[in-house]
Amino acid sequence: DALPIFLGLFVGAVRSNLEIPAPVAKFLSLYLLMALGFKGGQALSSTGITGEAIKVILIGLVLALAMPALGFAVLRSRINPFDAAAISATYGSVSAVTFIAATQFVADRGDEAGGYLTVALVLMESPAIIMAVLLATWTRARLQSEAPTEAGMVTAGVGGAQASGAATTAIEPNPMPIKAILHEAFTDGAHLLLIGSLVVGAVSGPAGGETMAPFVDGIFKGLLAFFLLEMGLLVARQLREVRDVGPFLVGFGIVMPLIGAAMAFTLGSIAGLAVGDLAMLAVLAASGSYIVVPAVVRYAIPEARPSRYFTMALAVTFPFNIVIGIPLYYAVAQQLGA
Numbered sequence: 165d166a167l168p169i170f171l172g173l174f175v176g177a178v179r180s181n182l183e184i185p186a187p188v189a190k191f192l193s194l195y196l197l198m199a200l201g202f203k204g205g206q207a208l209s210s211t212g213i214t215g216e217a218i219k220v221i222l223i224g225l226v227l228a229l230a231m232p233a234l235g236f237a238v239l240r241s242r243i244n245p246f247d248a249a250a251i252s253a254t255y256g257s258v259s260a261v262t263f264i265a266a267t268q269f270v271a272d273r274g275d276e277a278g279g280y281l282t283v284a285l286v287l288m289e290s291p292a293i294i295m296a297v298l299l300a301t302w303t304r305a306r307l308q309s310e311a312p313t314e315a316g317m318v319t320a321g322v323g324g325a326q327a328s329g330a331a332t333t334a335i336e337p338n339p340m341p342i343k344a345i346l347h348e349a350f351t352d353g354a355h356l357l358l359i360g361s362l363v364v365g366a367v368s369g370p371a372g373g374e375t376m377a378p379f380v381d382g383i384f385k386g387l388l389a390f391f392l393l394e395m396g397l398l399v400a401r402q403l404r405e406v407r408d409v410g411p412f413l414v415g416f417g418i419v420m421p422l423i424g425a426a427m428a429f430t431l432g433s434i435a436g437l438a439v440g441d442l443a444m445l446a447v448l449a450a451s452g453s454y455i456v457v458p459a460v461v462r463y464a465i466p467e468a469r470p471s472r473y474f475t476m477a478l479a480v481t482f483p484f485n486i487v488i489g490i491p492l493y494y495a496v497a498q499q500l501g502a
Contacts, residue, residue, distance in 0.1 A: 168389045169486055172396015176403075186393040190475035192391040194357060196264050196332045199380040200282060205365020206373045207279025219435045220445060224284035225454040226431065227449045231424055232256030236299050242412060243472075249300040250461045250468035251413075254477045255420050258285055259451035260358065261395065264480060265489045268388060273494065275440035275501075279365075280425035281448070286359055288448055293460050300465045329364040361431025395482070402479040408471040409480070417452070417480035424449035425493050429500055439494075439501030446493040450485055 175182050184192075211217075232252040239248035263285055270277060365372065406414065428449035432442040454477035462470055 168392035169396040169399070169483060172393045172398075173483075174396075174398050176397045176400020176434070182397070184390075184397065189391070189394045189421045192387055192394065193261075194456050195206040195261060195387055196384075196391060197358050198361045199384055200260070200264050200267065201361025202365035202376060202380050205281025205362040205367070206369075208283070209279075209328070209369050209373075211280075211364045213276065213280070214277060214278075214314065216422075216437070216441065218285070220278070220432075220437065220441055221278055221284050221287060223299055223428070223431045223435060223445060224288045224448060225291065227424065227428060227445075228256060229286040229295065229428065231296045231449065232292040232299075233422075234423070235420060237298075239416070244467070245303040246300055246467035247301065247469055247472050249296045250465050251476060252299065253292045253296030253461055253465075254457050254473045255424070255481075256295065257453035257457045258288045258289075258448050259453055259477070259485075260285065261391070261446060261457070261481065262451040262485050262490075263444070264390065265486055266444060268385065268494075269310040269490050270440050270443050273498075275327070275438075275443065275494075277440035277444040281441065281444045282358070282362055284445070286362065286449060289453070290458055292453075293457055293464070296461065297464050300467070305451055320324075363476075394485075399483055402475055403469050406477040408469070409475055413472065413476055414480055417476040418484055420452035421452070421481055421485060421489055426494075429461060429496060433500045437501060439497050442501045443494045443497035446497060447485070449488060449495065450489055452481040454478040454482065 189434075206215075232255070235252035235255050236248050237250055242248075242249075247450065263281075267277065267281075368376075372377040409417075428446040429442065432445050436446065454474055458470060458474045461473065
C-alpha cells in the first residue's frame, strides 16, 4: 500500500522533473474526500447512529482536546511557545489522507470500520485549532504582562526566523480575530466537501450507492495510488526543510503519534470497540494535519514558523504513519479489539 509513496520519494530524491500538475493533484484530493464522505454516509444510512457510533465520536472528541494540551505541555519548555501552540494544533487535529489510506488498508483485510468514523474525522478537525489559538492568545497575554519588551523580542525573533525560513509569502504581523479563525476552521472547503458528501451518502440510501459505485469504488484504488505518488513527491521536496526542525522535533513527530494511538487503544478497549473501529480511531489520534491546520494557523498564530509545524506533519509523521504506523496500529487493534 505504501509503494506509490516510495516511488514518489525516489523520484523526488533524484530531482527528476516528474510533476503532478497542481489542478490534477487538487482534483485527486477532492475526489478522495468526496468518495470517503459518500461511503461513510452510505454506511451510516444502513446502520444508523448506534451506541458504537456515539462511543467512537465521544472518544474522538476527548482525543481532539487531550492531544493538543499534551503536546503543548511537552513542547513549551523546549521551543518557542508560539511554535509549541502551532505544532500542538497540528498533532491534535487529523489527516484525511492518512485516514483514507488506512481505511483502504483495514478494509482490504476484512475489518472495515463503521461509517461513523468519518463523522469522528470531521468533528476532530477543528477543536485542536481553536485550543491552540487560545493557547497562543494566553501566551501573548502572559508575555506582555510579565515583560513587554521580552514579548516584543520574542515576536521579532520569530518574525525574523520566518523571513529566513520556509514561508513563501509575507505574513501579517497581527493574528486573525477569533471570529475569523472560527470561520476558517469550520468553513474550510475540504472540510465542507467531506461533510456534504457524508450527508449526500446518508440521504441517498442504497439507490444512490448503486449509482455512485463505479465512481466511489471502481476507480478508488487507482486514484488513491496516484495521489500517494504525488504525496511522495511533496514529502521529498519538504524533506529539505527538516534541517529547521531538529532532532528533538523529529523525535516528537514520531513519538507523539504513538502516544496518540496508545491513548486511543486505551479508551477504545475500555469501550469495547471492534477491530476496524479501534484501528481507525488509533489512526485518527496518531495523524497530524498538514492541510487544514497549517492553512488556518499560518494566519492565526503568525509568530509560529510554518517550516516547523508543516514540515513535521508532512515530512516526518505522514510517511511514518503510512509505512509503519498503519500496519502497526492494525496489528495492535487485532489483539485488543472486541
